[in-house]
Amino acid sequence: MKEIFYCSIKELRKLLESKKITPTELIEIFKNRIENLDSKIKSFVRTNFERAFKEAQTKKEGKLAYIPFAVKDNICIKGEEITCCSKILKGFISPYDATVIERLKNEGAIIIGITNMDEFAFGSSTENSCYFPTHNPFDLERVPGGSSGGSAASVSAGFVPFALGSDTGGSIRQPASFCGVIGFKPTYGRVSRYGLIAFGSSLDQIGPITRTVQDCALILSIISGKDSKDSTSVEIEVPDFEEGLEKEIKGLKIGLPKEYFVAGIQEEVKEKVLEGVKILEKLGVSVKEISLPHTKYAIPAYYIVAPSEASSNLSRFDGVQYGLRKESADLAEMYEVTRADGFGLEAKRRILLGTFCLSSGFYEAYYLKGLKTRTLIKRDFESAFKEVSLIVTPTSPTPAFKIGEKIKDPLSMYLSDVFTVPVNLAGLPAISVPCGLSKENLPIGMQIIGPAFREDLILRLAFWFERETEFYKIRPRI
Amino acid sequence: MIENIEYIAKLAKIKLSPDLVKILSQDLKRILEYIAILNELDTTQIPPTTHAIENKNVFRDDKSASSLDREEILKIAPNRKDNFFKVPKIIE
Numbered sequence: 296m297k298e299i300f301y302c303s304i305k306e307l308r309k310l311l312e313s314k315k316i317t318p319t320e321l322i323e324i325f326k327n328r329i330e331n332l333d334s335k336i337k338s339f340v341r342t343n344f345e346r347a348f349k350e351a352q353t354k355k356e357g358k359l360a361y362i363p364f365a366v367k368d369n370i371c372i373k374g375e376e377i378t379c380c381s382k383i384l385k386g387f388i389s390p391y392d393a394t395v396i397e398r399l400k401n402e403g404a405i406i407i408g409i410t411n412m413d414e415f416a417f418g419s420s421t422e423n424s425c426y427f428p429t430h431n432p433f434d435l436e437r438v439p440g441g442s443s444g445g446s447a448a449s450v451s452a453g454f455v456p457f458a459l460g461s462d463t464g465g466s467i468r469q470p471a472s473f474c475g476v477i478g479f480k481p482t483y484g485r486v487s488r489y490g491l492i493a494f495g496s497s498l499d500q501i502g503p504i505t506r507t508v509q510d511c512a513l514i515l516s517i518i519s520g521k522d523s524k525d526s527t528s529v530e531i532e533v534p535d536f537e538e539g540l541e542k543e544i545k546g547l548k549i550g551l552p553k554e555y556f557v558a559g560i561q562e563e564v565k566e567k568v569l570e571g572v573k574i575l576e577k578l579g580v581s582v583k584e585i586s587l588p589h590t591k592y593a594i595p596a597y598y599i600v601a602p603s604e605a606s607s608n609l610s611r612f613d614g615v616q617y618g619l620r621k622e623s624a625d626l627a628e629m630y631e632v633t634r635a636d637g638f639g640l641e642a643k644r645r646i647l648l649g650t651f652c653l654s655s656g657f658y659e660a661y662y663l664k665g666l667k668t669r670t671l672i673k674r675d676f677e678s679a680f681k682e683v684s685l686i687v688t689p690t691s692p693t694p695a696f697k698i699g700e701k702i703k704d705p706l707s708m709y710l711s712d713v714f715t716v717p718v719n720l721a722g723l724p725a726i727s728v729p730c731g732l733s734k735e736n737l738p739i740g741m742q743i744i745g746p747a748f749r750e751d752l753i754l755r756l757a758f759w760f761e762r763e764t765e766f767y768k769i770r771p772r773i
Numbered sequence: 774m775i776e777n778i779e780y781i782a783k784l785a786k787i788k789l790s791p792d793l794v795k796i797l798s799q800d801l802k803r804i805l806e807y808i809a810i811l812n813e814l815d816t817t818q819i820p821p822t823t824h825a826i827e828n829k830n831v832f833r834d835d836k837s838a839s840s841l842d843r844e845e846i847l848k849i850a851p852n853r854k855d856n857f858f859k860v861p862k863i864i865e
Contacts, residue, residue, distance in 0.1 A: 390845040527831075613786070626862075647782060654784060722824070
């Protein structure tokens with residue numbers, strides 16, 4: 296029989312339903328695998344098998360009954376320590392469940408661990424964690440991507456069938472592409488952000504990381520939908536994403552934005568994505584070159600908007616209500632020393648950048664300019680979607696880079712998100728699917744972007760692509 | 774351009790060591806130089822986008838519901854007294 300830890304959710308459900316395996320045995324299998332191998336990968340910052348075994352012995356019903364999963368360290372789980380991999384939140388035991396956690400628990404899923412990330416999701420390599428860096432399962436000397444690097448690595452390594460991540464500028468899709476798995480960033484407002492510790496509130500979305508498109512569709516169907524606790528979640532029908540996967544894709548028109556295939560992109564990334572496009576053509580999809588003319592302005596606009604929102608959101612970490620406090624005789628100084636000690640270097644960098652962009656005298660030249668540029672980027676996509684149904688691009692300009700390679704140069708790290716950031720600025724849904732390996736055996740990801748709330752269309756194209764190519768069967772050798 | 778990073782750090786309530794003042798000034802200078810590419814764009818007639826997906830007038834029924842348990846919240850506070858968060862003295 297196939298290795299159980301690499302079974303899809305659907306396969307695991309069949310094994311459980313036919314009683315070929317008990318829930319306790321299933322948790323045991325994943326526990327053993329994590330204990331044997333995570334010392335190399337370091338995808339988890341905390342595991343809670345005791346609680347998982349207890350859960351496995353209670354009666355569970357639902358589409359995910361007894362299916363274990365992992366959660367990024369910025370999504371609140373009642374009774375668990377959640378820290379955003381930041382020293383400033385150490386010891387924070389969440390008093391409530393995020394809405395996504397509530398929904399997954401209601402379907403019977405069981406949490407087995409919390410995954411590593413860049414502090415407050417600031418980064419593209421998971422090296423900015425206050426704990427330790429995570430290693431890419433395909434090459435232990437390389438980063439898993441970030442900021443949801445722990446979640447992507449844990450799914451890639453067969454530690455869990457699925458994990459949750461969050462995506463503000465590519466933090467689900469880029470690590471999924473580096474680790475050879477599926478990562479989905481839903482339309483802004485599709486999934487409730489209640490209980491997601493905020494980074495950039497107008498950009499953040501929670502999404503699934505899985506090994507198959509079908510599992511991705513299943514999880515997305517469960518976590519999507521209006522939530523009265525998040526007023527930015529949108530009241531719009533949630534289709535059964537799984538049901539629509541097999542619908543015909545013949546006749547779909549996809550666009551290749553010329554700005555995404557230019558200098559700066561590694562040649563073999565370009566080759567593999569274009570080979571992927573050929574396969575889509577073979578499946579009956581037509582292809583058209585399009586233009587998203589403001590693409591080069593997306594990263595600078597993002598590095599105004601996102602840090603500005605972050606500097607405001609992170610003002611709540613002041614040592615008063617939870618987390619770290621550095622005692623001082625004076626309240627103002629207590630804030631300053633607590634935040635100096637609690638935030639890592641990249642967090643400080645972004646808070647200061649955001650504070651500057653919002654400060655009196657600079658607000659119009661920076662923050663407002665960023666928001667206006669955002670309008671131009673959004674319009675680019677709107678006019679593109681008048682011509683094509685979906686847009687296909689590389690997820691990242693390179694495969695996984697080496698640990699330590701970019702950490703000293705913030706700007707080069709920021710540029711690794713050049714193809715994912717525009718999607719967040721425009722609020723659109725997008726997936727990263729594996730489209731082959733580089734010569735060095737590193738996964739390469741293809742990004743499919745859709746119009747707002749057309750997750751169904753993205754998933755359908757990804758499903759047909761996956762069925763034709765079966766890249767999901769490529770496993771890392773750990 | 775950022776001329777006085779210590780002033781920005783004061784606004785952000787983060788105490789910076791002299792070493793960090795130097796490192797972060799250089800980093801931010803480089804990032805802002807890069808961001809300056811936006812000046813190529815004439816955006817005078819362009820409205821700003823704060824949220825990409827418009828969602829106006831969100832209402833819900835005005836029904837009472839239970840909120841988080843006070844003790845659960847206070848339990849994780851760094852310092853408390855009775856039902857309050859305790860902080861250093863503010864008023865002399």
